Each structure stands twice: as C-alpha cells, then as structure tokens.
Amino acid sequence: MSSFTEKIKKVDPRDAKLGMAHFYVAFIGLFIGGMAGLLQTLVRSGQYTLPAGIGYYQLLTLHGVVLALVMTTYFIMGFQLVAVSRTAGTLSNKQRTTAWIGFWLMTIGTVMAAVMILLNEASVLYTFYAPLQAHALFYVGLTLVIAGSWLGSAAIIMAYVAWRKQNPGQPSPLLTFMALVNTLMWVVATIGVASTVLFQLLPWSLGIVERVDVAVSRTLFWYFGHPLVYFWLLPAYMAWYVVVPKIIGGKIFSDSLARLSFILFLLFSIPVGFHHQLMEPGIDAAWKFLQVVLTFLVIIPSLMTAFSLFATFETFGRSKGATGLFGWLKELPWGDARFLIPFIGMLSFIPGGAGGIINASNQMNQVVHNTIWVTGHFHLTVATAVILTFFGISYWLIPHLTGRTLTKAMNKLAILQGVLWAIGMTFMSGAMHAAGLLGAPRRSAFSEYGGAAQAAEWIPYQIAQAVGGSILFIAIILVLYIFINLAFFAPKGEEEFPVGEAANLAEKAPMVLENWKLWLGIVVLLIAFAYTIPFIDLIENAPIGSKGYKLW
Known part of the structure; x- marks a missing residue:
C-alpha cells in the first residue's frame, strides 16, 4: 500500500474536530425539530x-427550518468536508480556516433565525413566502x-x-468528485434564495421598500428549492455508491457510472423549479411543460443509481455462492x-x-x-x-472521528x-398520503376546514399521523442516545471510514467528466434557456397584486 494511501486512511484530527462541530449542531437541531x-x-x-x-x-416554521434547512445543511457540510479530507488528503490550514469561518457564520445566522422563530416574529414556514413577513433578523440570519x-x-x-x-491527468477520488458536484450545485442554486432574501425580503422587512413582487420572490425561491432536494439526496447517494459496497465486502459496480449519474443530477436539478409552481398564474403553460x-x-x-446499487448487491451475493433469482439477498x-x-x-x-x-405531472x-x-x-x-442514510453514516463516522468504536450493543x-x-x-407518511x-x-x-363532515373524515388519518410521530420521536431519542455514546462514552479504538473500490480497477473514469468549464457552461445555458424569457414575462406582464401595487 502506498504511503499516500496510508496518509489518508484516517481523517486528520483537526479535520475530525471540524466535522464534529457540524454534527453537534445537526443533532441538536434534530432534537428541537423533532420535538x-x-x-x-x-x-x-x-x-x-x-x-x-x-x-x-x-x-x-421551527420544524421545517431546523430540520429541512439547518440539520441537513450542517450534516452535509460536515460529511463532505471529512469525506474530502479522507479521500483527497488532509485539508490545508487555509482550507480548514475557511471552513471554520463558514461554520461560525452559519451558527450565528442559525441562532438569529431560531430566536426570531421562538419569539413568534418569524412564523413564515420554511418556504418563507411573501406576503408573509418575518422580522429582519430572521432574514439576516438566513443570509449568514x-x-x-x-x-x-x-x-x-x-x-x-x-x-x-498534485495529480494532473488523473480522475479525482470518487467521494471527493461527488462532494464537489453537490457543492457546485448548492452554490449555483443558493444564488436564487440569496437574491430574494437580500434584494426583496430584507429591504421589505426593514421598511426600505413598501412592497415586493410576490411572483418573482416565489420563482427565485423555487429556483433554489428544487435543487435543495438533490442537495439533501446526493450525500445519501455518496454513501450508497461508495460506502455501502465496502461495508458489505463488495465492490463499486462502476466508478464511471457513478460519476456520470452525479453530472446528470447537476445538469437536470436546477432549471426545473417551475414544476413546483404548476398551479400559479403568471407563468406560461409552455414553460411549465418544458420544466416538467x-x-x-x-x-x-x-x-442508473438503482441499477448500480442492486448490481453491487447481487455481484457480492453471487461471489459468496448465492444461487437463484434472489438468493443473493x-x-x-x-x-x-x-x-x-x-x-x-x-x-x-x-x-x-x-x-x-x-x-411533477x-x-x-x-x-x-x-x-x-x-x-x-x-x-x-x-x-x-x-435522514435514515445520514443516521447510518453517523454510526461509523462519529466513532471514526472521535477515536471510538461502534459496539455490538450500540x-x-x-x-x-x-x-x-x-x-x-409508515404510519405518518402513509396517513398523510391517504x-x-x-x-x-x-x-x-x-x-373544520372544508366542513365538519369532511374534517371528521380526516380525523382517523390525523390520529395515525400522531401515532407515527410519537414512534418517530422515540426513534429520535434513541438516535441522540447513540450519538452521545459514540461521541463521548464508547470504548476507545479505531472505527473504519469505509471507502469502496471499483470492481474493475483497470477502468479509468473519462476525464471529460471533470471538465468543469463544459458542465458548468451547460448548466448556465440550461438555466438561461429555462428561466430568461418566463422571468422577463413574469416581471413585465405580472398582475397588479404581484407587481407590488398591493400584496395579493
């Protein structure tokens, strides 16, 4: 084994401390949002x-903001930083300092927004749509x-x-590549929400402007809101593609297929926000159809991901002598x-x-x-x-970062x-769907929204949601207990940071997949194509209420 591989086998303690700082906030958020x-x-x-x-x-608002925005963002940033440290080498002092400044800015902003919600000065839901208005400090907090x-x-x-x-002409480590794709998608997507917060909602809440364009604000939010879903999802895909194969003792089905799937997510996740606005006026049906x-x-x-994962599982099972259609299970x-x-x-x-x-239909x-x-x-x-995948990651990553082990009891x-x-x-989500x-x-x-008879029809499903929510909260208490144990009390030792290898090591990922001028250029073109004309129409031909003479 090369000295370089030995060097990156375990996350550097300085980077581990950075990762754990993110995870502490994430799990505190889990408790507050879960309650x-x-x-x-x-x-x-x-x-x-x-x-x-x-x-x-x-x-x-507290539930949505803390779980969907705070808990996920902290966990993802922490996971991606330590994943890069593990696979591309220890972060430099400059990189680590930059990340620490980012962590503290996020934390200050989170506290500001949370305080406003707790004071009932920002009960605007996690989408914070206008014309609902929050205290200016809520928007300042989001900006930070x-x-x-x-x-x-x-x-x-x-x-x-x-x-x-340092490695010209070589494809980057798969986990690092995936973290980079998700990071680029996040930066491009957050331009939308930053724009509506800084240039619309914050000046409005400060009284600098009297009115905001509601339709423009919603469009900017959903420009961000849909790729946000993939910002949540891709770290789970990182674990599914790279970590789980190593855990089961198998190989990654195809390194190149994994990279291609992430590039496709980068291309197709951002210019599709209108499908969250299918019922809204002011957007031509043709543009809605395009984004659908x-x-x-x-x-x-x-x-592609489903195929790759189950191919990995089946290949591993067959290597162990499994026969029949589902014997590998x-x-x-x-x-x-x-x-x-x-x-x-x-x-x-x-x-x-x-x-x-x-x-989306x-x-x-x-x-x-x-x-x-x-x-x-x-x-x-x-x-x-x-979230379940994040928990699965935590059960090996937390002890890896803290120098402890996952015991049989845990x-x-x-x-x-x-x-x-x-x-x-199953209880809660199933009842919600029904x-x-x-x-x-x-x-x-x-x-009695919709009438007493209809409200009565919903009551059994709402009780089922309460039953499911209660069971979920018990599970949250267990997660927090395990997290505290793995962070502070589990036996000292070394827990592996599992990173899988491709089944075909001779297969070299095409370097075109790391041509960021090409891929980011296509992203910009897709965004321009999907948004420019409808956005101009939205501003020029908006109804009076949306243009701001009055709010709705």
Whole structure:
C-alpha cells in the first residue's frame, strides 16, 4: 500500500474536530425539530392544545427550518468536508480556516433565525413566502447561513483544485468528485434564495421598500428549492455508491457510472423549479411543460443509481455462492446497522420517487397540490431515504472521528432505531398520503376546514399521523442516545471510514467528466434557456397584486 494511501486512511484530527462541530449542531437541531414535529402531529389529531400561547405555525416554521434547512445543511457540510479530507488528503490550514469561518457564520445566522422563530416574529414556514413577513433578523440570519455555507463550499473546492494540481491527468477520488458536484450545485442554486432574501425580503422587512413582487420572490425561491432536494439526496447517494459496497465486502459496480449519474443530477436539478409552481398564474403553460420534461430527465440518473446499487448487491451475493433469482439477498449483512439503516432508506426512496413523478405531472399535481400528500412525500424522500442514510453514516463516522468504536450493543440499538423509524414513518407518511387524496390541506392545524363532515373524515388519518410521530420521536431519542455514546462514552479504538473500490480497477473514469468549464457552461445555458424569457414575462406582464401595487 502506498504511503499516500496510508496518509489518508484516517481523517486528520483537526479535520475530525471540524466535522464534529457540524454534527453537534445537526443533532441538536434534530432534537428541537423533532420535538416541534411531534407537537404538530398531536395538534393535528385534535387531541392536544398547545400551552403557553405557542402558535401552530410557529411550531411548523421551527420544524421545517431546523430540520429541512439547518440539520441537513450542517450534516452535509460536515460529511463532505471529512469525506474530502479522507479521500483527497488532509485539508490545508487555509482550507480548514475557511471552513471554520463558514461554520461560525452559519451558527450565528442559525441562532438569529431560531430566536426570531421562538419569539413568534418569524412564523413564515420554511418556504418563507411573501406576503408573509418575518422580522429582519430572521432574514439576516438566513443570509449568514447561506454565506457561511459558501465558505464551507469554498474549502471543498480549494481541496479539489489542490488535489488536481498534485495529480494532473488523473480522475479525482470518487467521494471527493461527488462532494464537489453537490457543492457546485448548492452554490449555483443558493444564488436564487440569496437574491430574494437580500434584494426583496430584507429591504421589505426593514421598511426600505413598501412592497415586493410576490411572483418573482416565489420563482427565485423555487429556483433554489428544487435543487435543495438533490442537495439533501446526493450525500445519501455518496454513501450508497461508495460506502455501502465496502461495508458489505463488495465492490463499486462502476466508478464511471457513478460519476456520470452525479453530472446528470447537476445538469437536470436546477432549471426545473417551475414544476413546483404548476398551479400559479403568471407563468406560461409552455414553460411549465418544458420544466416538467426536464424534471422527468432526473429519473434517468435515479434509475442508473438503482441499477448500480442492486448490481453491487447481487455481484457480492453471487461471489459468496448465492444461487437463484434472489438468493443473493441472504448473503447481505442484515445484522450490521451500517448497512441495514441505509438499505431501509433505499427502499423508501422507491415509493418516494413514484410520488415525486406524480407531483411533477401537471394533471396529477392538480389532485394533490397543497394537500398533505405533498408533506407525506417529503417525509418519504427527505425524512426517510435521506435522514435514515445520514443516521447510518453517523454510526461509523462519529466513532471514526472521535477515536471510538461502534459496539455490538450500540449496533443492536441502532437497528432498533432504524426499524422504529420505518414503522413510525409508515404510519405518518402513509396517513398523510391517504388524507391528501381525500383533500386534507397541508400547512394547517386541526380545524373544520372544508366542513365538519369532511374534517371528521380526516380525523382517523390525523390520529395515525400522531401515532407515527410519537414512534418517530422515540426513534429520535434513541438516535441522540447513540450519538452521545459514540461521541463521548464508547470504548476507545479505531472505527473504519469505509471507502469502496471499483470492481474493475483497470477502468479509468473519462476525464471529460471533470471538465468543469463544459458542465458548468451547460448548466448556465440550461438555466438561461429555462428561466430568461418566463422571468422577463413574469416581471413585465405580472398582475397588479404581484407587481407590488398591493400584496395579493
């Protein structure tokens, strides 16, 4: 084994400290957001009233912002930074300092936004649409979070560039390549939300301007909002493609296929925000149709990923002597939480992806739009496929970074946690999907919305959501217990940071996949093509309410 490989086998303690700082905030966010989610489900069941003047929409905002924006962003930034450190070499002092500054900017911004939500000065939901208005400090906090994430992203980009300079003509390590793709997608996407916050919502909340263009604000948000989904998802894909094969003792089916799928996500994830606005006026139907088509193209890398993963599993099983159509399933390490928890996440992404196709289809979207079906969809994709995979990553990454080991007892507890999560989410997300088909609205507390008879029809599903939410909160308590144990109390030792090898080591990934002038150029062209004309139309031909003479 080369000295370079030895050098990067374990994450440097300085980089481990940086990663753990991100994970501490992420898991604190998990507890706060999980508590808010539990209280929401209890209120929706009609069996619980919030104490001390706490508002339902205050809770809803806290739950969405802390879990969908704070917890995920911190975990992803921490994971990607240590993944780059592990595979491309220890971060330089400049790179590490840049990432630390980014972390503290994000943290200051998070505290500012959280305080405003807790004071009920920013109950604007995690989408913070105008004409709902929050306190200016909420928007300042969001701006700092975005700016901080850009600095963390800069550290990853600098590390990649440094590796390429030291290894000319060689494809970068797969995990580093994947982290870079997700980072580039995040930077391009956040330009939209940064624009609406800095140039519309913040001046409006400060009283500098009297009105904002609502349609433009929503369009800028969803320019960011859809790639945000893939920013959540791609780190899970990183674990599925690269880490899980090593855990089971197999090989990565194809290094090049994995890289190509990530490039396709980069191309097709950003210029598709209009499919979240299919029911909105001011956007020509032809442009909505175009973006629906572009959205469906994302199905291709998703299917490539499914093929690659199950090819890896089957190849491994066959190597162990498995026969028959599904005999290889018996050979997989079902007793290993590092494999089982992400695998449950993979399975949940199958119905989650199917629901996404429905949401992006113009006609079917009209049936479920703004119903709690959409909330159920997010809980299948983000809150199950992604978050369970993040938990699976934590069970080996936290002890790796803290110099401890995953014990058999913690492994069994982790399996119990994953199973409880799957059961709880089956109750909650399943009930949300069913109630959504009956017309139950999203973003609303328990009420006789739509009439007493219809509200009564939704009650059993809302109670099922409360049952599922309660089970999920128990699973969150278990996750936090395991995290604290692995961070502070588990036996000292060395836990592996698993990085798989390609099945065909002679296969060299085409260097065209690392031609960033080409790929970013195509991204810019796709964005310009998908947004320029409809955006101009939106401003020039917007209805009076949207143009700002009055708010709606």
